[in-house]
Amino acid sequence: MSNPLDPAKLTAAVENVHRAGMPGLFAEVRAGEEIWRGAAGTADLDTGRPVTADLKHRVGSVTKTFTAAAVLLQVESGEIGLDAPIGRYLPKLVPGASGDAITVRMLLNHTSGLAEYLPYAYPSFAAFPALADTGPQSMDDHRHTRFDRVELIRTGVGAPPFCAPGGSPGLYSNTNYLLLAELLAQVTGTTAEQYITSAVIARAGLRDTEFPTGAHIDGPHSRLYEAWFGMLEPPHEYSVFDMSYAGPSASLISTVADLSRFYRLLLAGEIVAPSSLAEMRRTVRVVSQEGKxxxxxxxxxxxxxxxxxGTFWGHGGTVWGGGTLAMIRADGERQLAVAVNLQRWNTFDSSGTLQPHPLDAALADLYRVAMYG
Structure with missing residues (x-):
């Protein structure tokens, strides 16, 4: 059983995040059949337009759950082997010994060993995680750049690997999920975006979830503000941005209500089969983009x-200026989806160590109130 929702505490927790420095945020929290939606702060710092809980939002790597579900549907249909080598399907993209050793599962759980292509697309990430010596200029340079997915994959595959295929810990790498997008295109005869839309998004009945077709977000949304560890002051606005650098790895647009519905159906075994869901919940050790x-x-x-x-399952995501977290308890009885319109608010000290910020504690408190009451 879940503790009942306390609207006053949830409202206070959201407002505390805003007071701690977040321009705007919005959330949906569910306990059993109870649903609370709330928002605090500003969607547009120039006009003062307030955020509302129904806004669309770039959800970043939350996209990976949708892409993984699409791949597992093809596994269920027999078109993809979960433990088959990726070289069987994409021999030109992952040739030779790597193609023979890296399996579809390793791409899904980030144990392929393949490098991250982002430092090559965005030099700002070249020294990651030693970000104290980097600048954000490459973000401005590429606001409207249309990246070629195959070239990004070749960059990641051709870079020095993090570890041998199947090594532990693996490396969280967007290269893996761009390869999965190409795999979906290969076996379905359509684009990964089209297949994920028909097989996963439409199946879940999500009305406000879509892949972008350009640099803009269609429909009401918040502007997104990037602080880049205090190097952008005031934070730069990056709402208009070509997301081809991420594709089915991290480009999806959604709402907190749609994300809640998606994860609720997924954990109930209504998107992929229960056997596939069990595979999704088999974990390995992976080094995150934050180095954890x-x-x-x-x-x-x-x-x-x-x-x-019980354990909460889900995914978080970031884009330039935006962040999202969607989590649901294993029994499906409690869940949270939250979106924020500022990213990388922590700053570095003289030794290059990220410093705590009041937003960290305020967000942790919101998560505690939302998920545990």
Whole structure:
């Protein structure tokens, strides 16, 4: 059983995040049949337009759960072998010994060993995680750049690998999910975006979830503000941005209500079969983009330090200026989806160590109130 929702505490927690420095945020929280939606702050710092809980939002790597679900549907139909070598399907993109050793599962759970292509597309990431010596100029340079997915993949595949295929810990790498997008295109005869839309988004009945067709977000949305660790002051606005650098790895647009519905149906075994869901929840150790070692499944991961009532599963995501977290308890009885319109608010000290910010504690408090009551 879940503790009942406390609207006053949830409203206070959201407002506390805004007061701690977040321009705007909005969320949906569910306990059983109870649903609370709330928002605080500003969607547009120039006009003062307030955020509302129904806005569309770039959800970043939350996209990976949708892509993983699409791949597993093709596994269920027999078109893809979960433990088959990727070279069987994409021999030109992952040739030779790597193509023979890297399996579809390794791409899904980030144990392929393949490098991340982002530092090559965005030199701002070239020294990641030693970001204190980098600048954000490449973000401005590429606001409207249309990246070629195959070229990004070749960059990641051709870079020095993080580890041998199947090594532990693996490396969280967007190269893996761009390869999965090409795999979907190969076996379905359509684009990955089209297949994910028909097989996953439409199946879940999501009305406000879509892949972008250009640099703009269609429909009401918040502007997105990037601080880049204090190097952009005031934060730069990056709402208009070509997401071809991410594709089915991290480009999806959605709402907190749609994300809640998607994860609720997924954990109930209504998007992929229960056997596929069990595979999604088999975790391995992976080094995250923040340099932390985390548990990661197939497009899903468990919340660290899950509290009473069971483990929460879901995914987080970031884009330039925007962040999202969607989590649901394993029994489906409690869940949270939250979107924020500022990213990378922490700053570095003289030794290059990221410093705590009041937003960190305020967001942690919101998550605690939302997920545990």
């Amino acid at each position: 070692v985390i548990d990661y499944g197939l497009g899903l991961y468990p919340l660290e330090d899950s509290g009473p009532g």
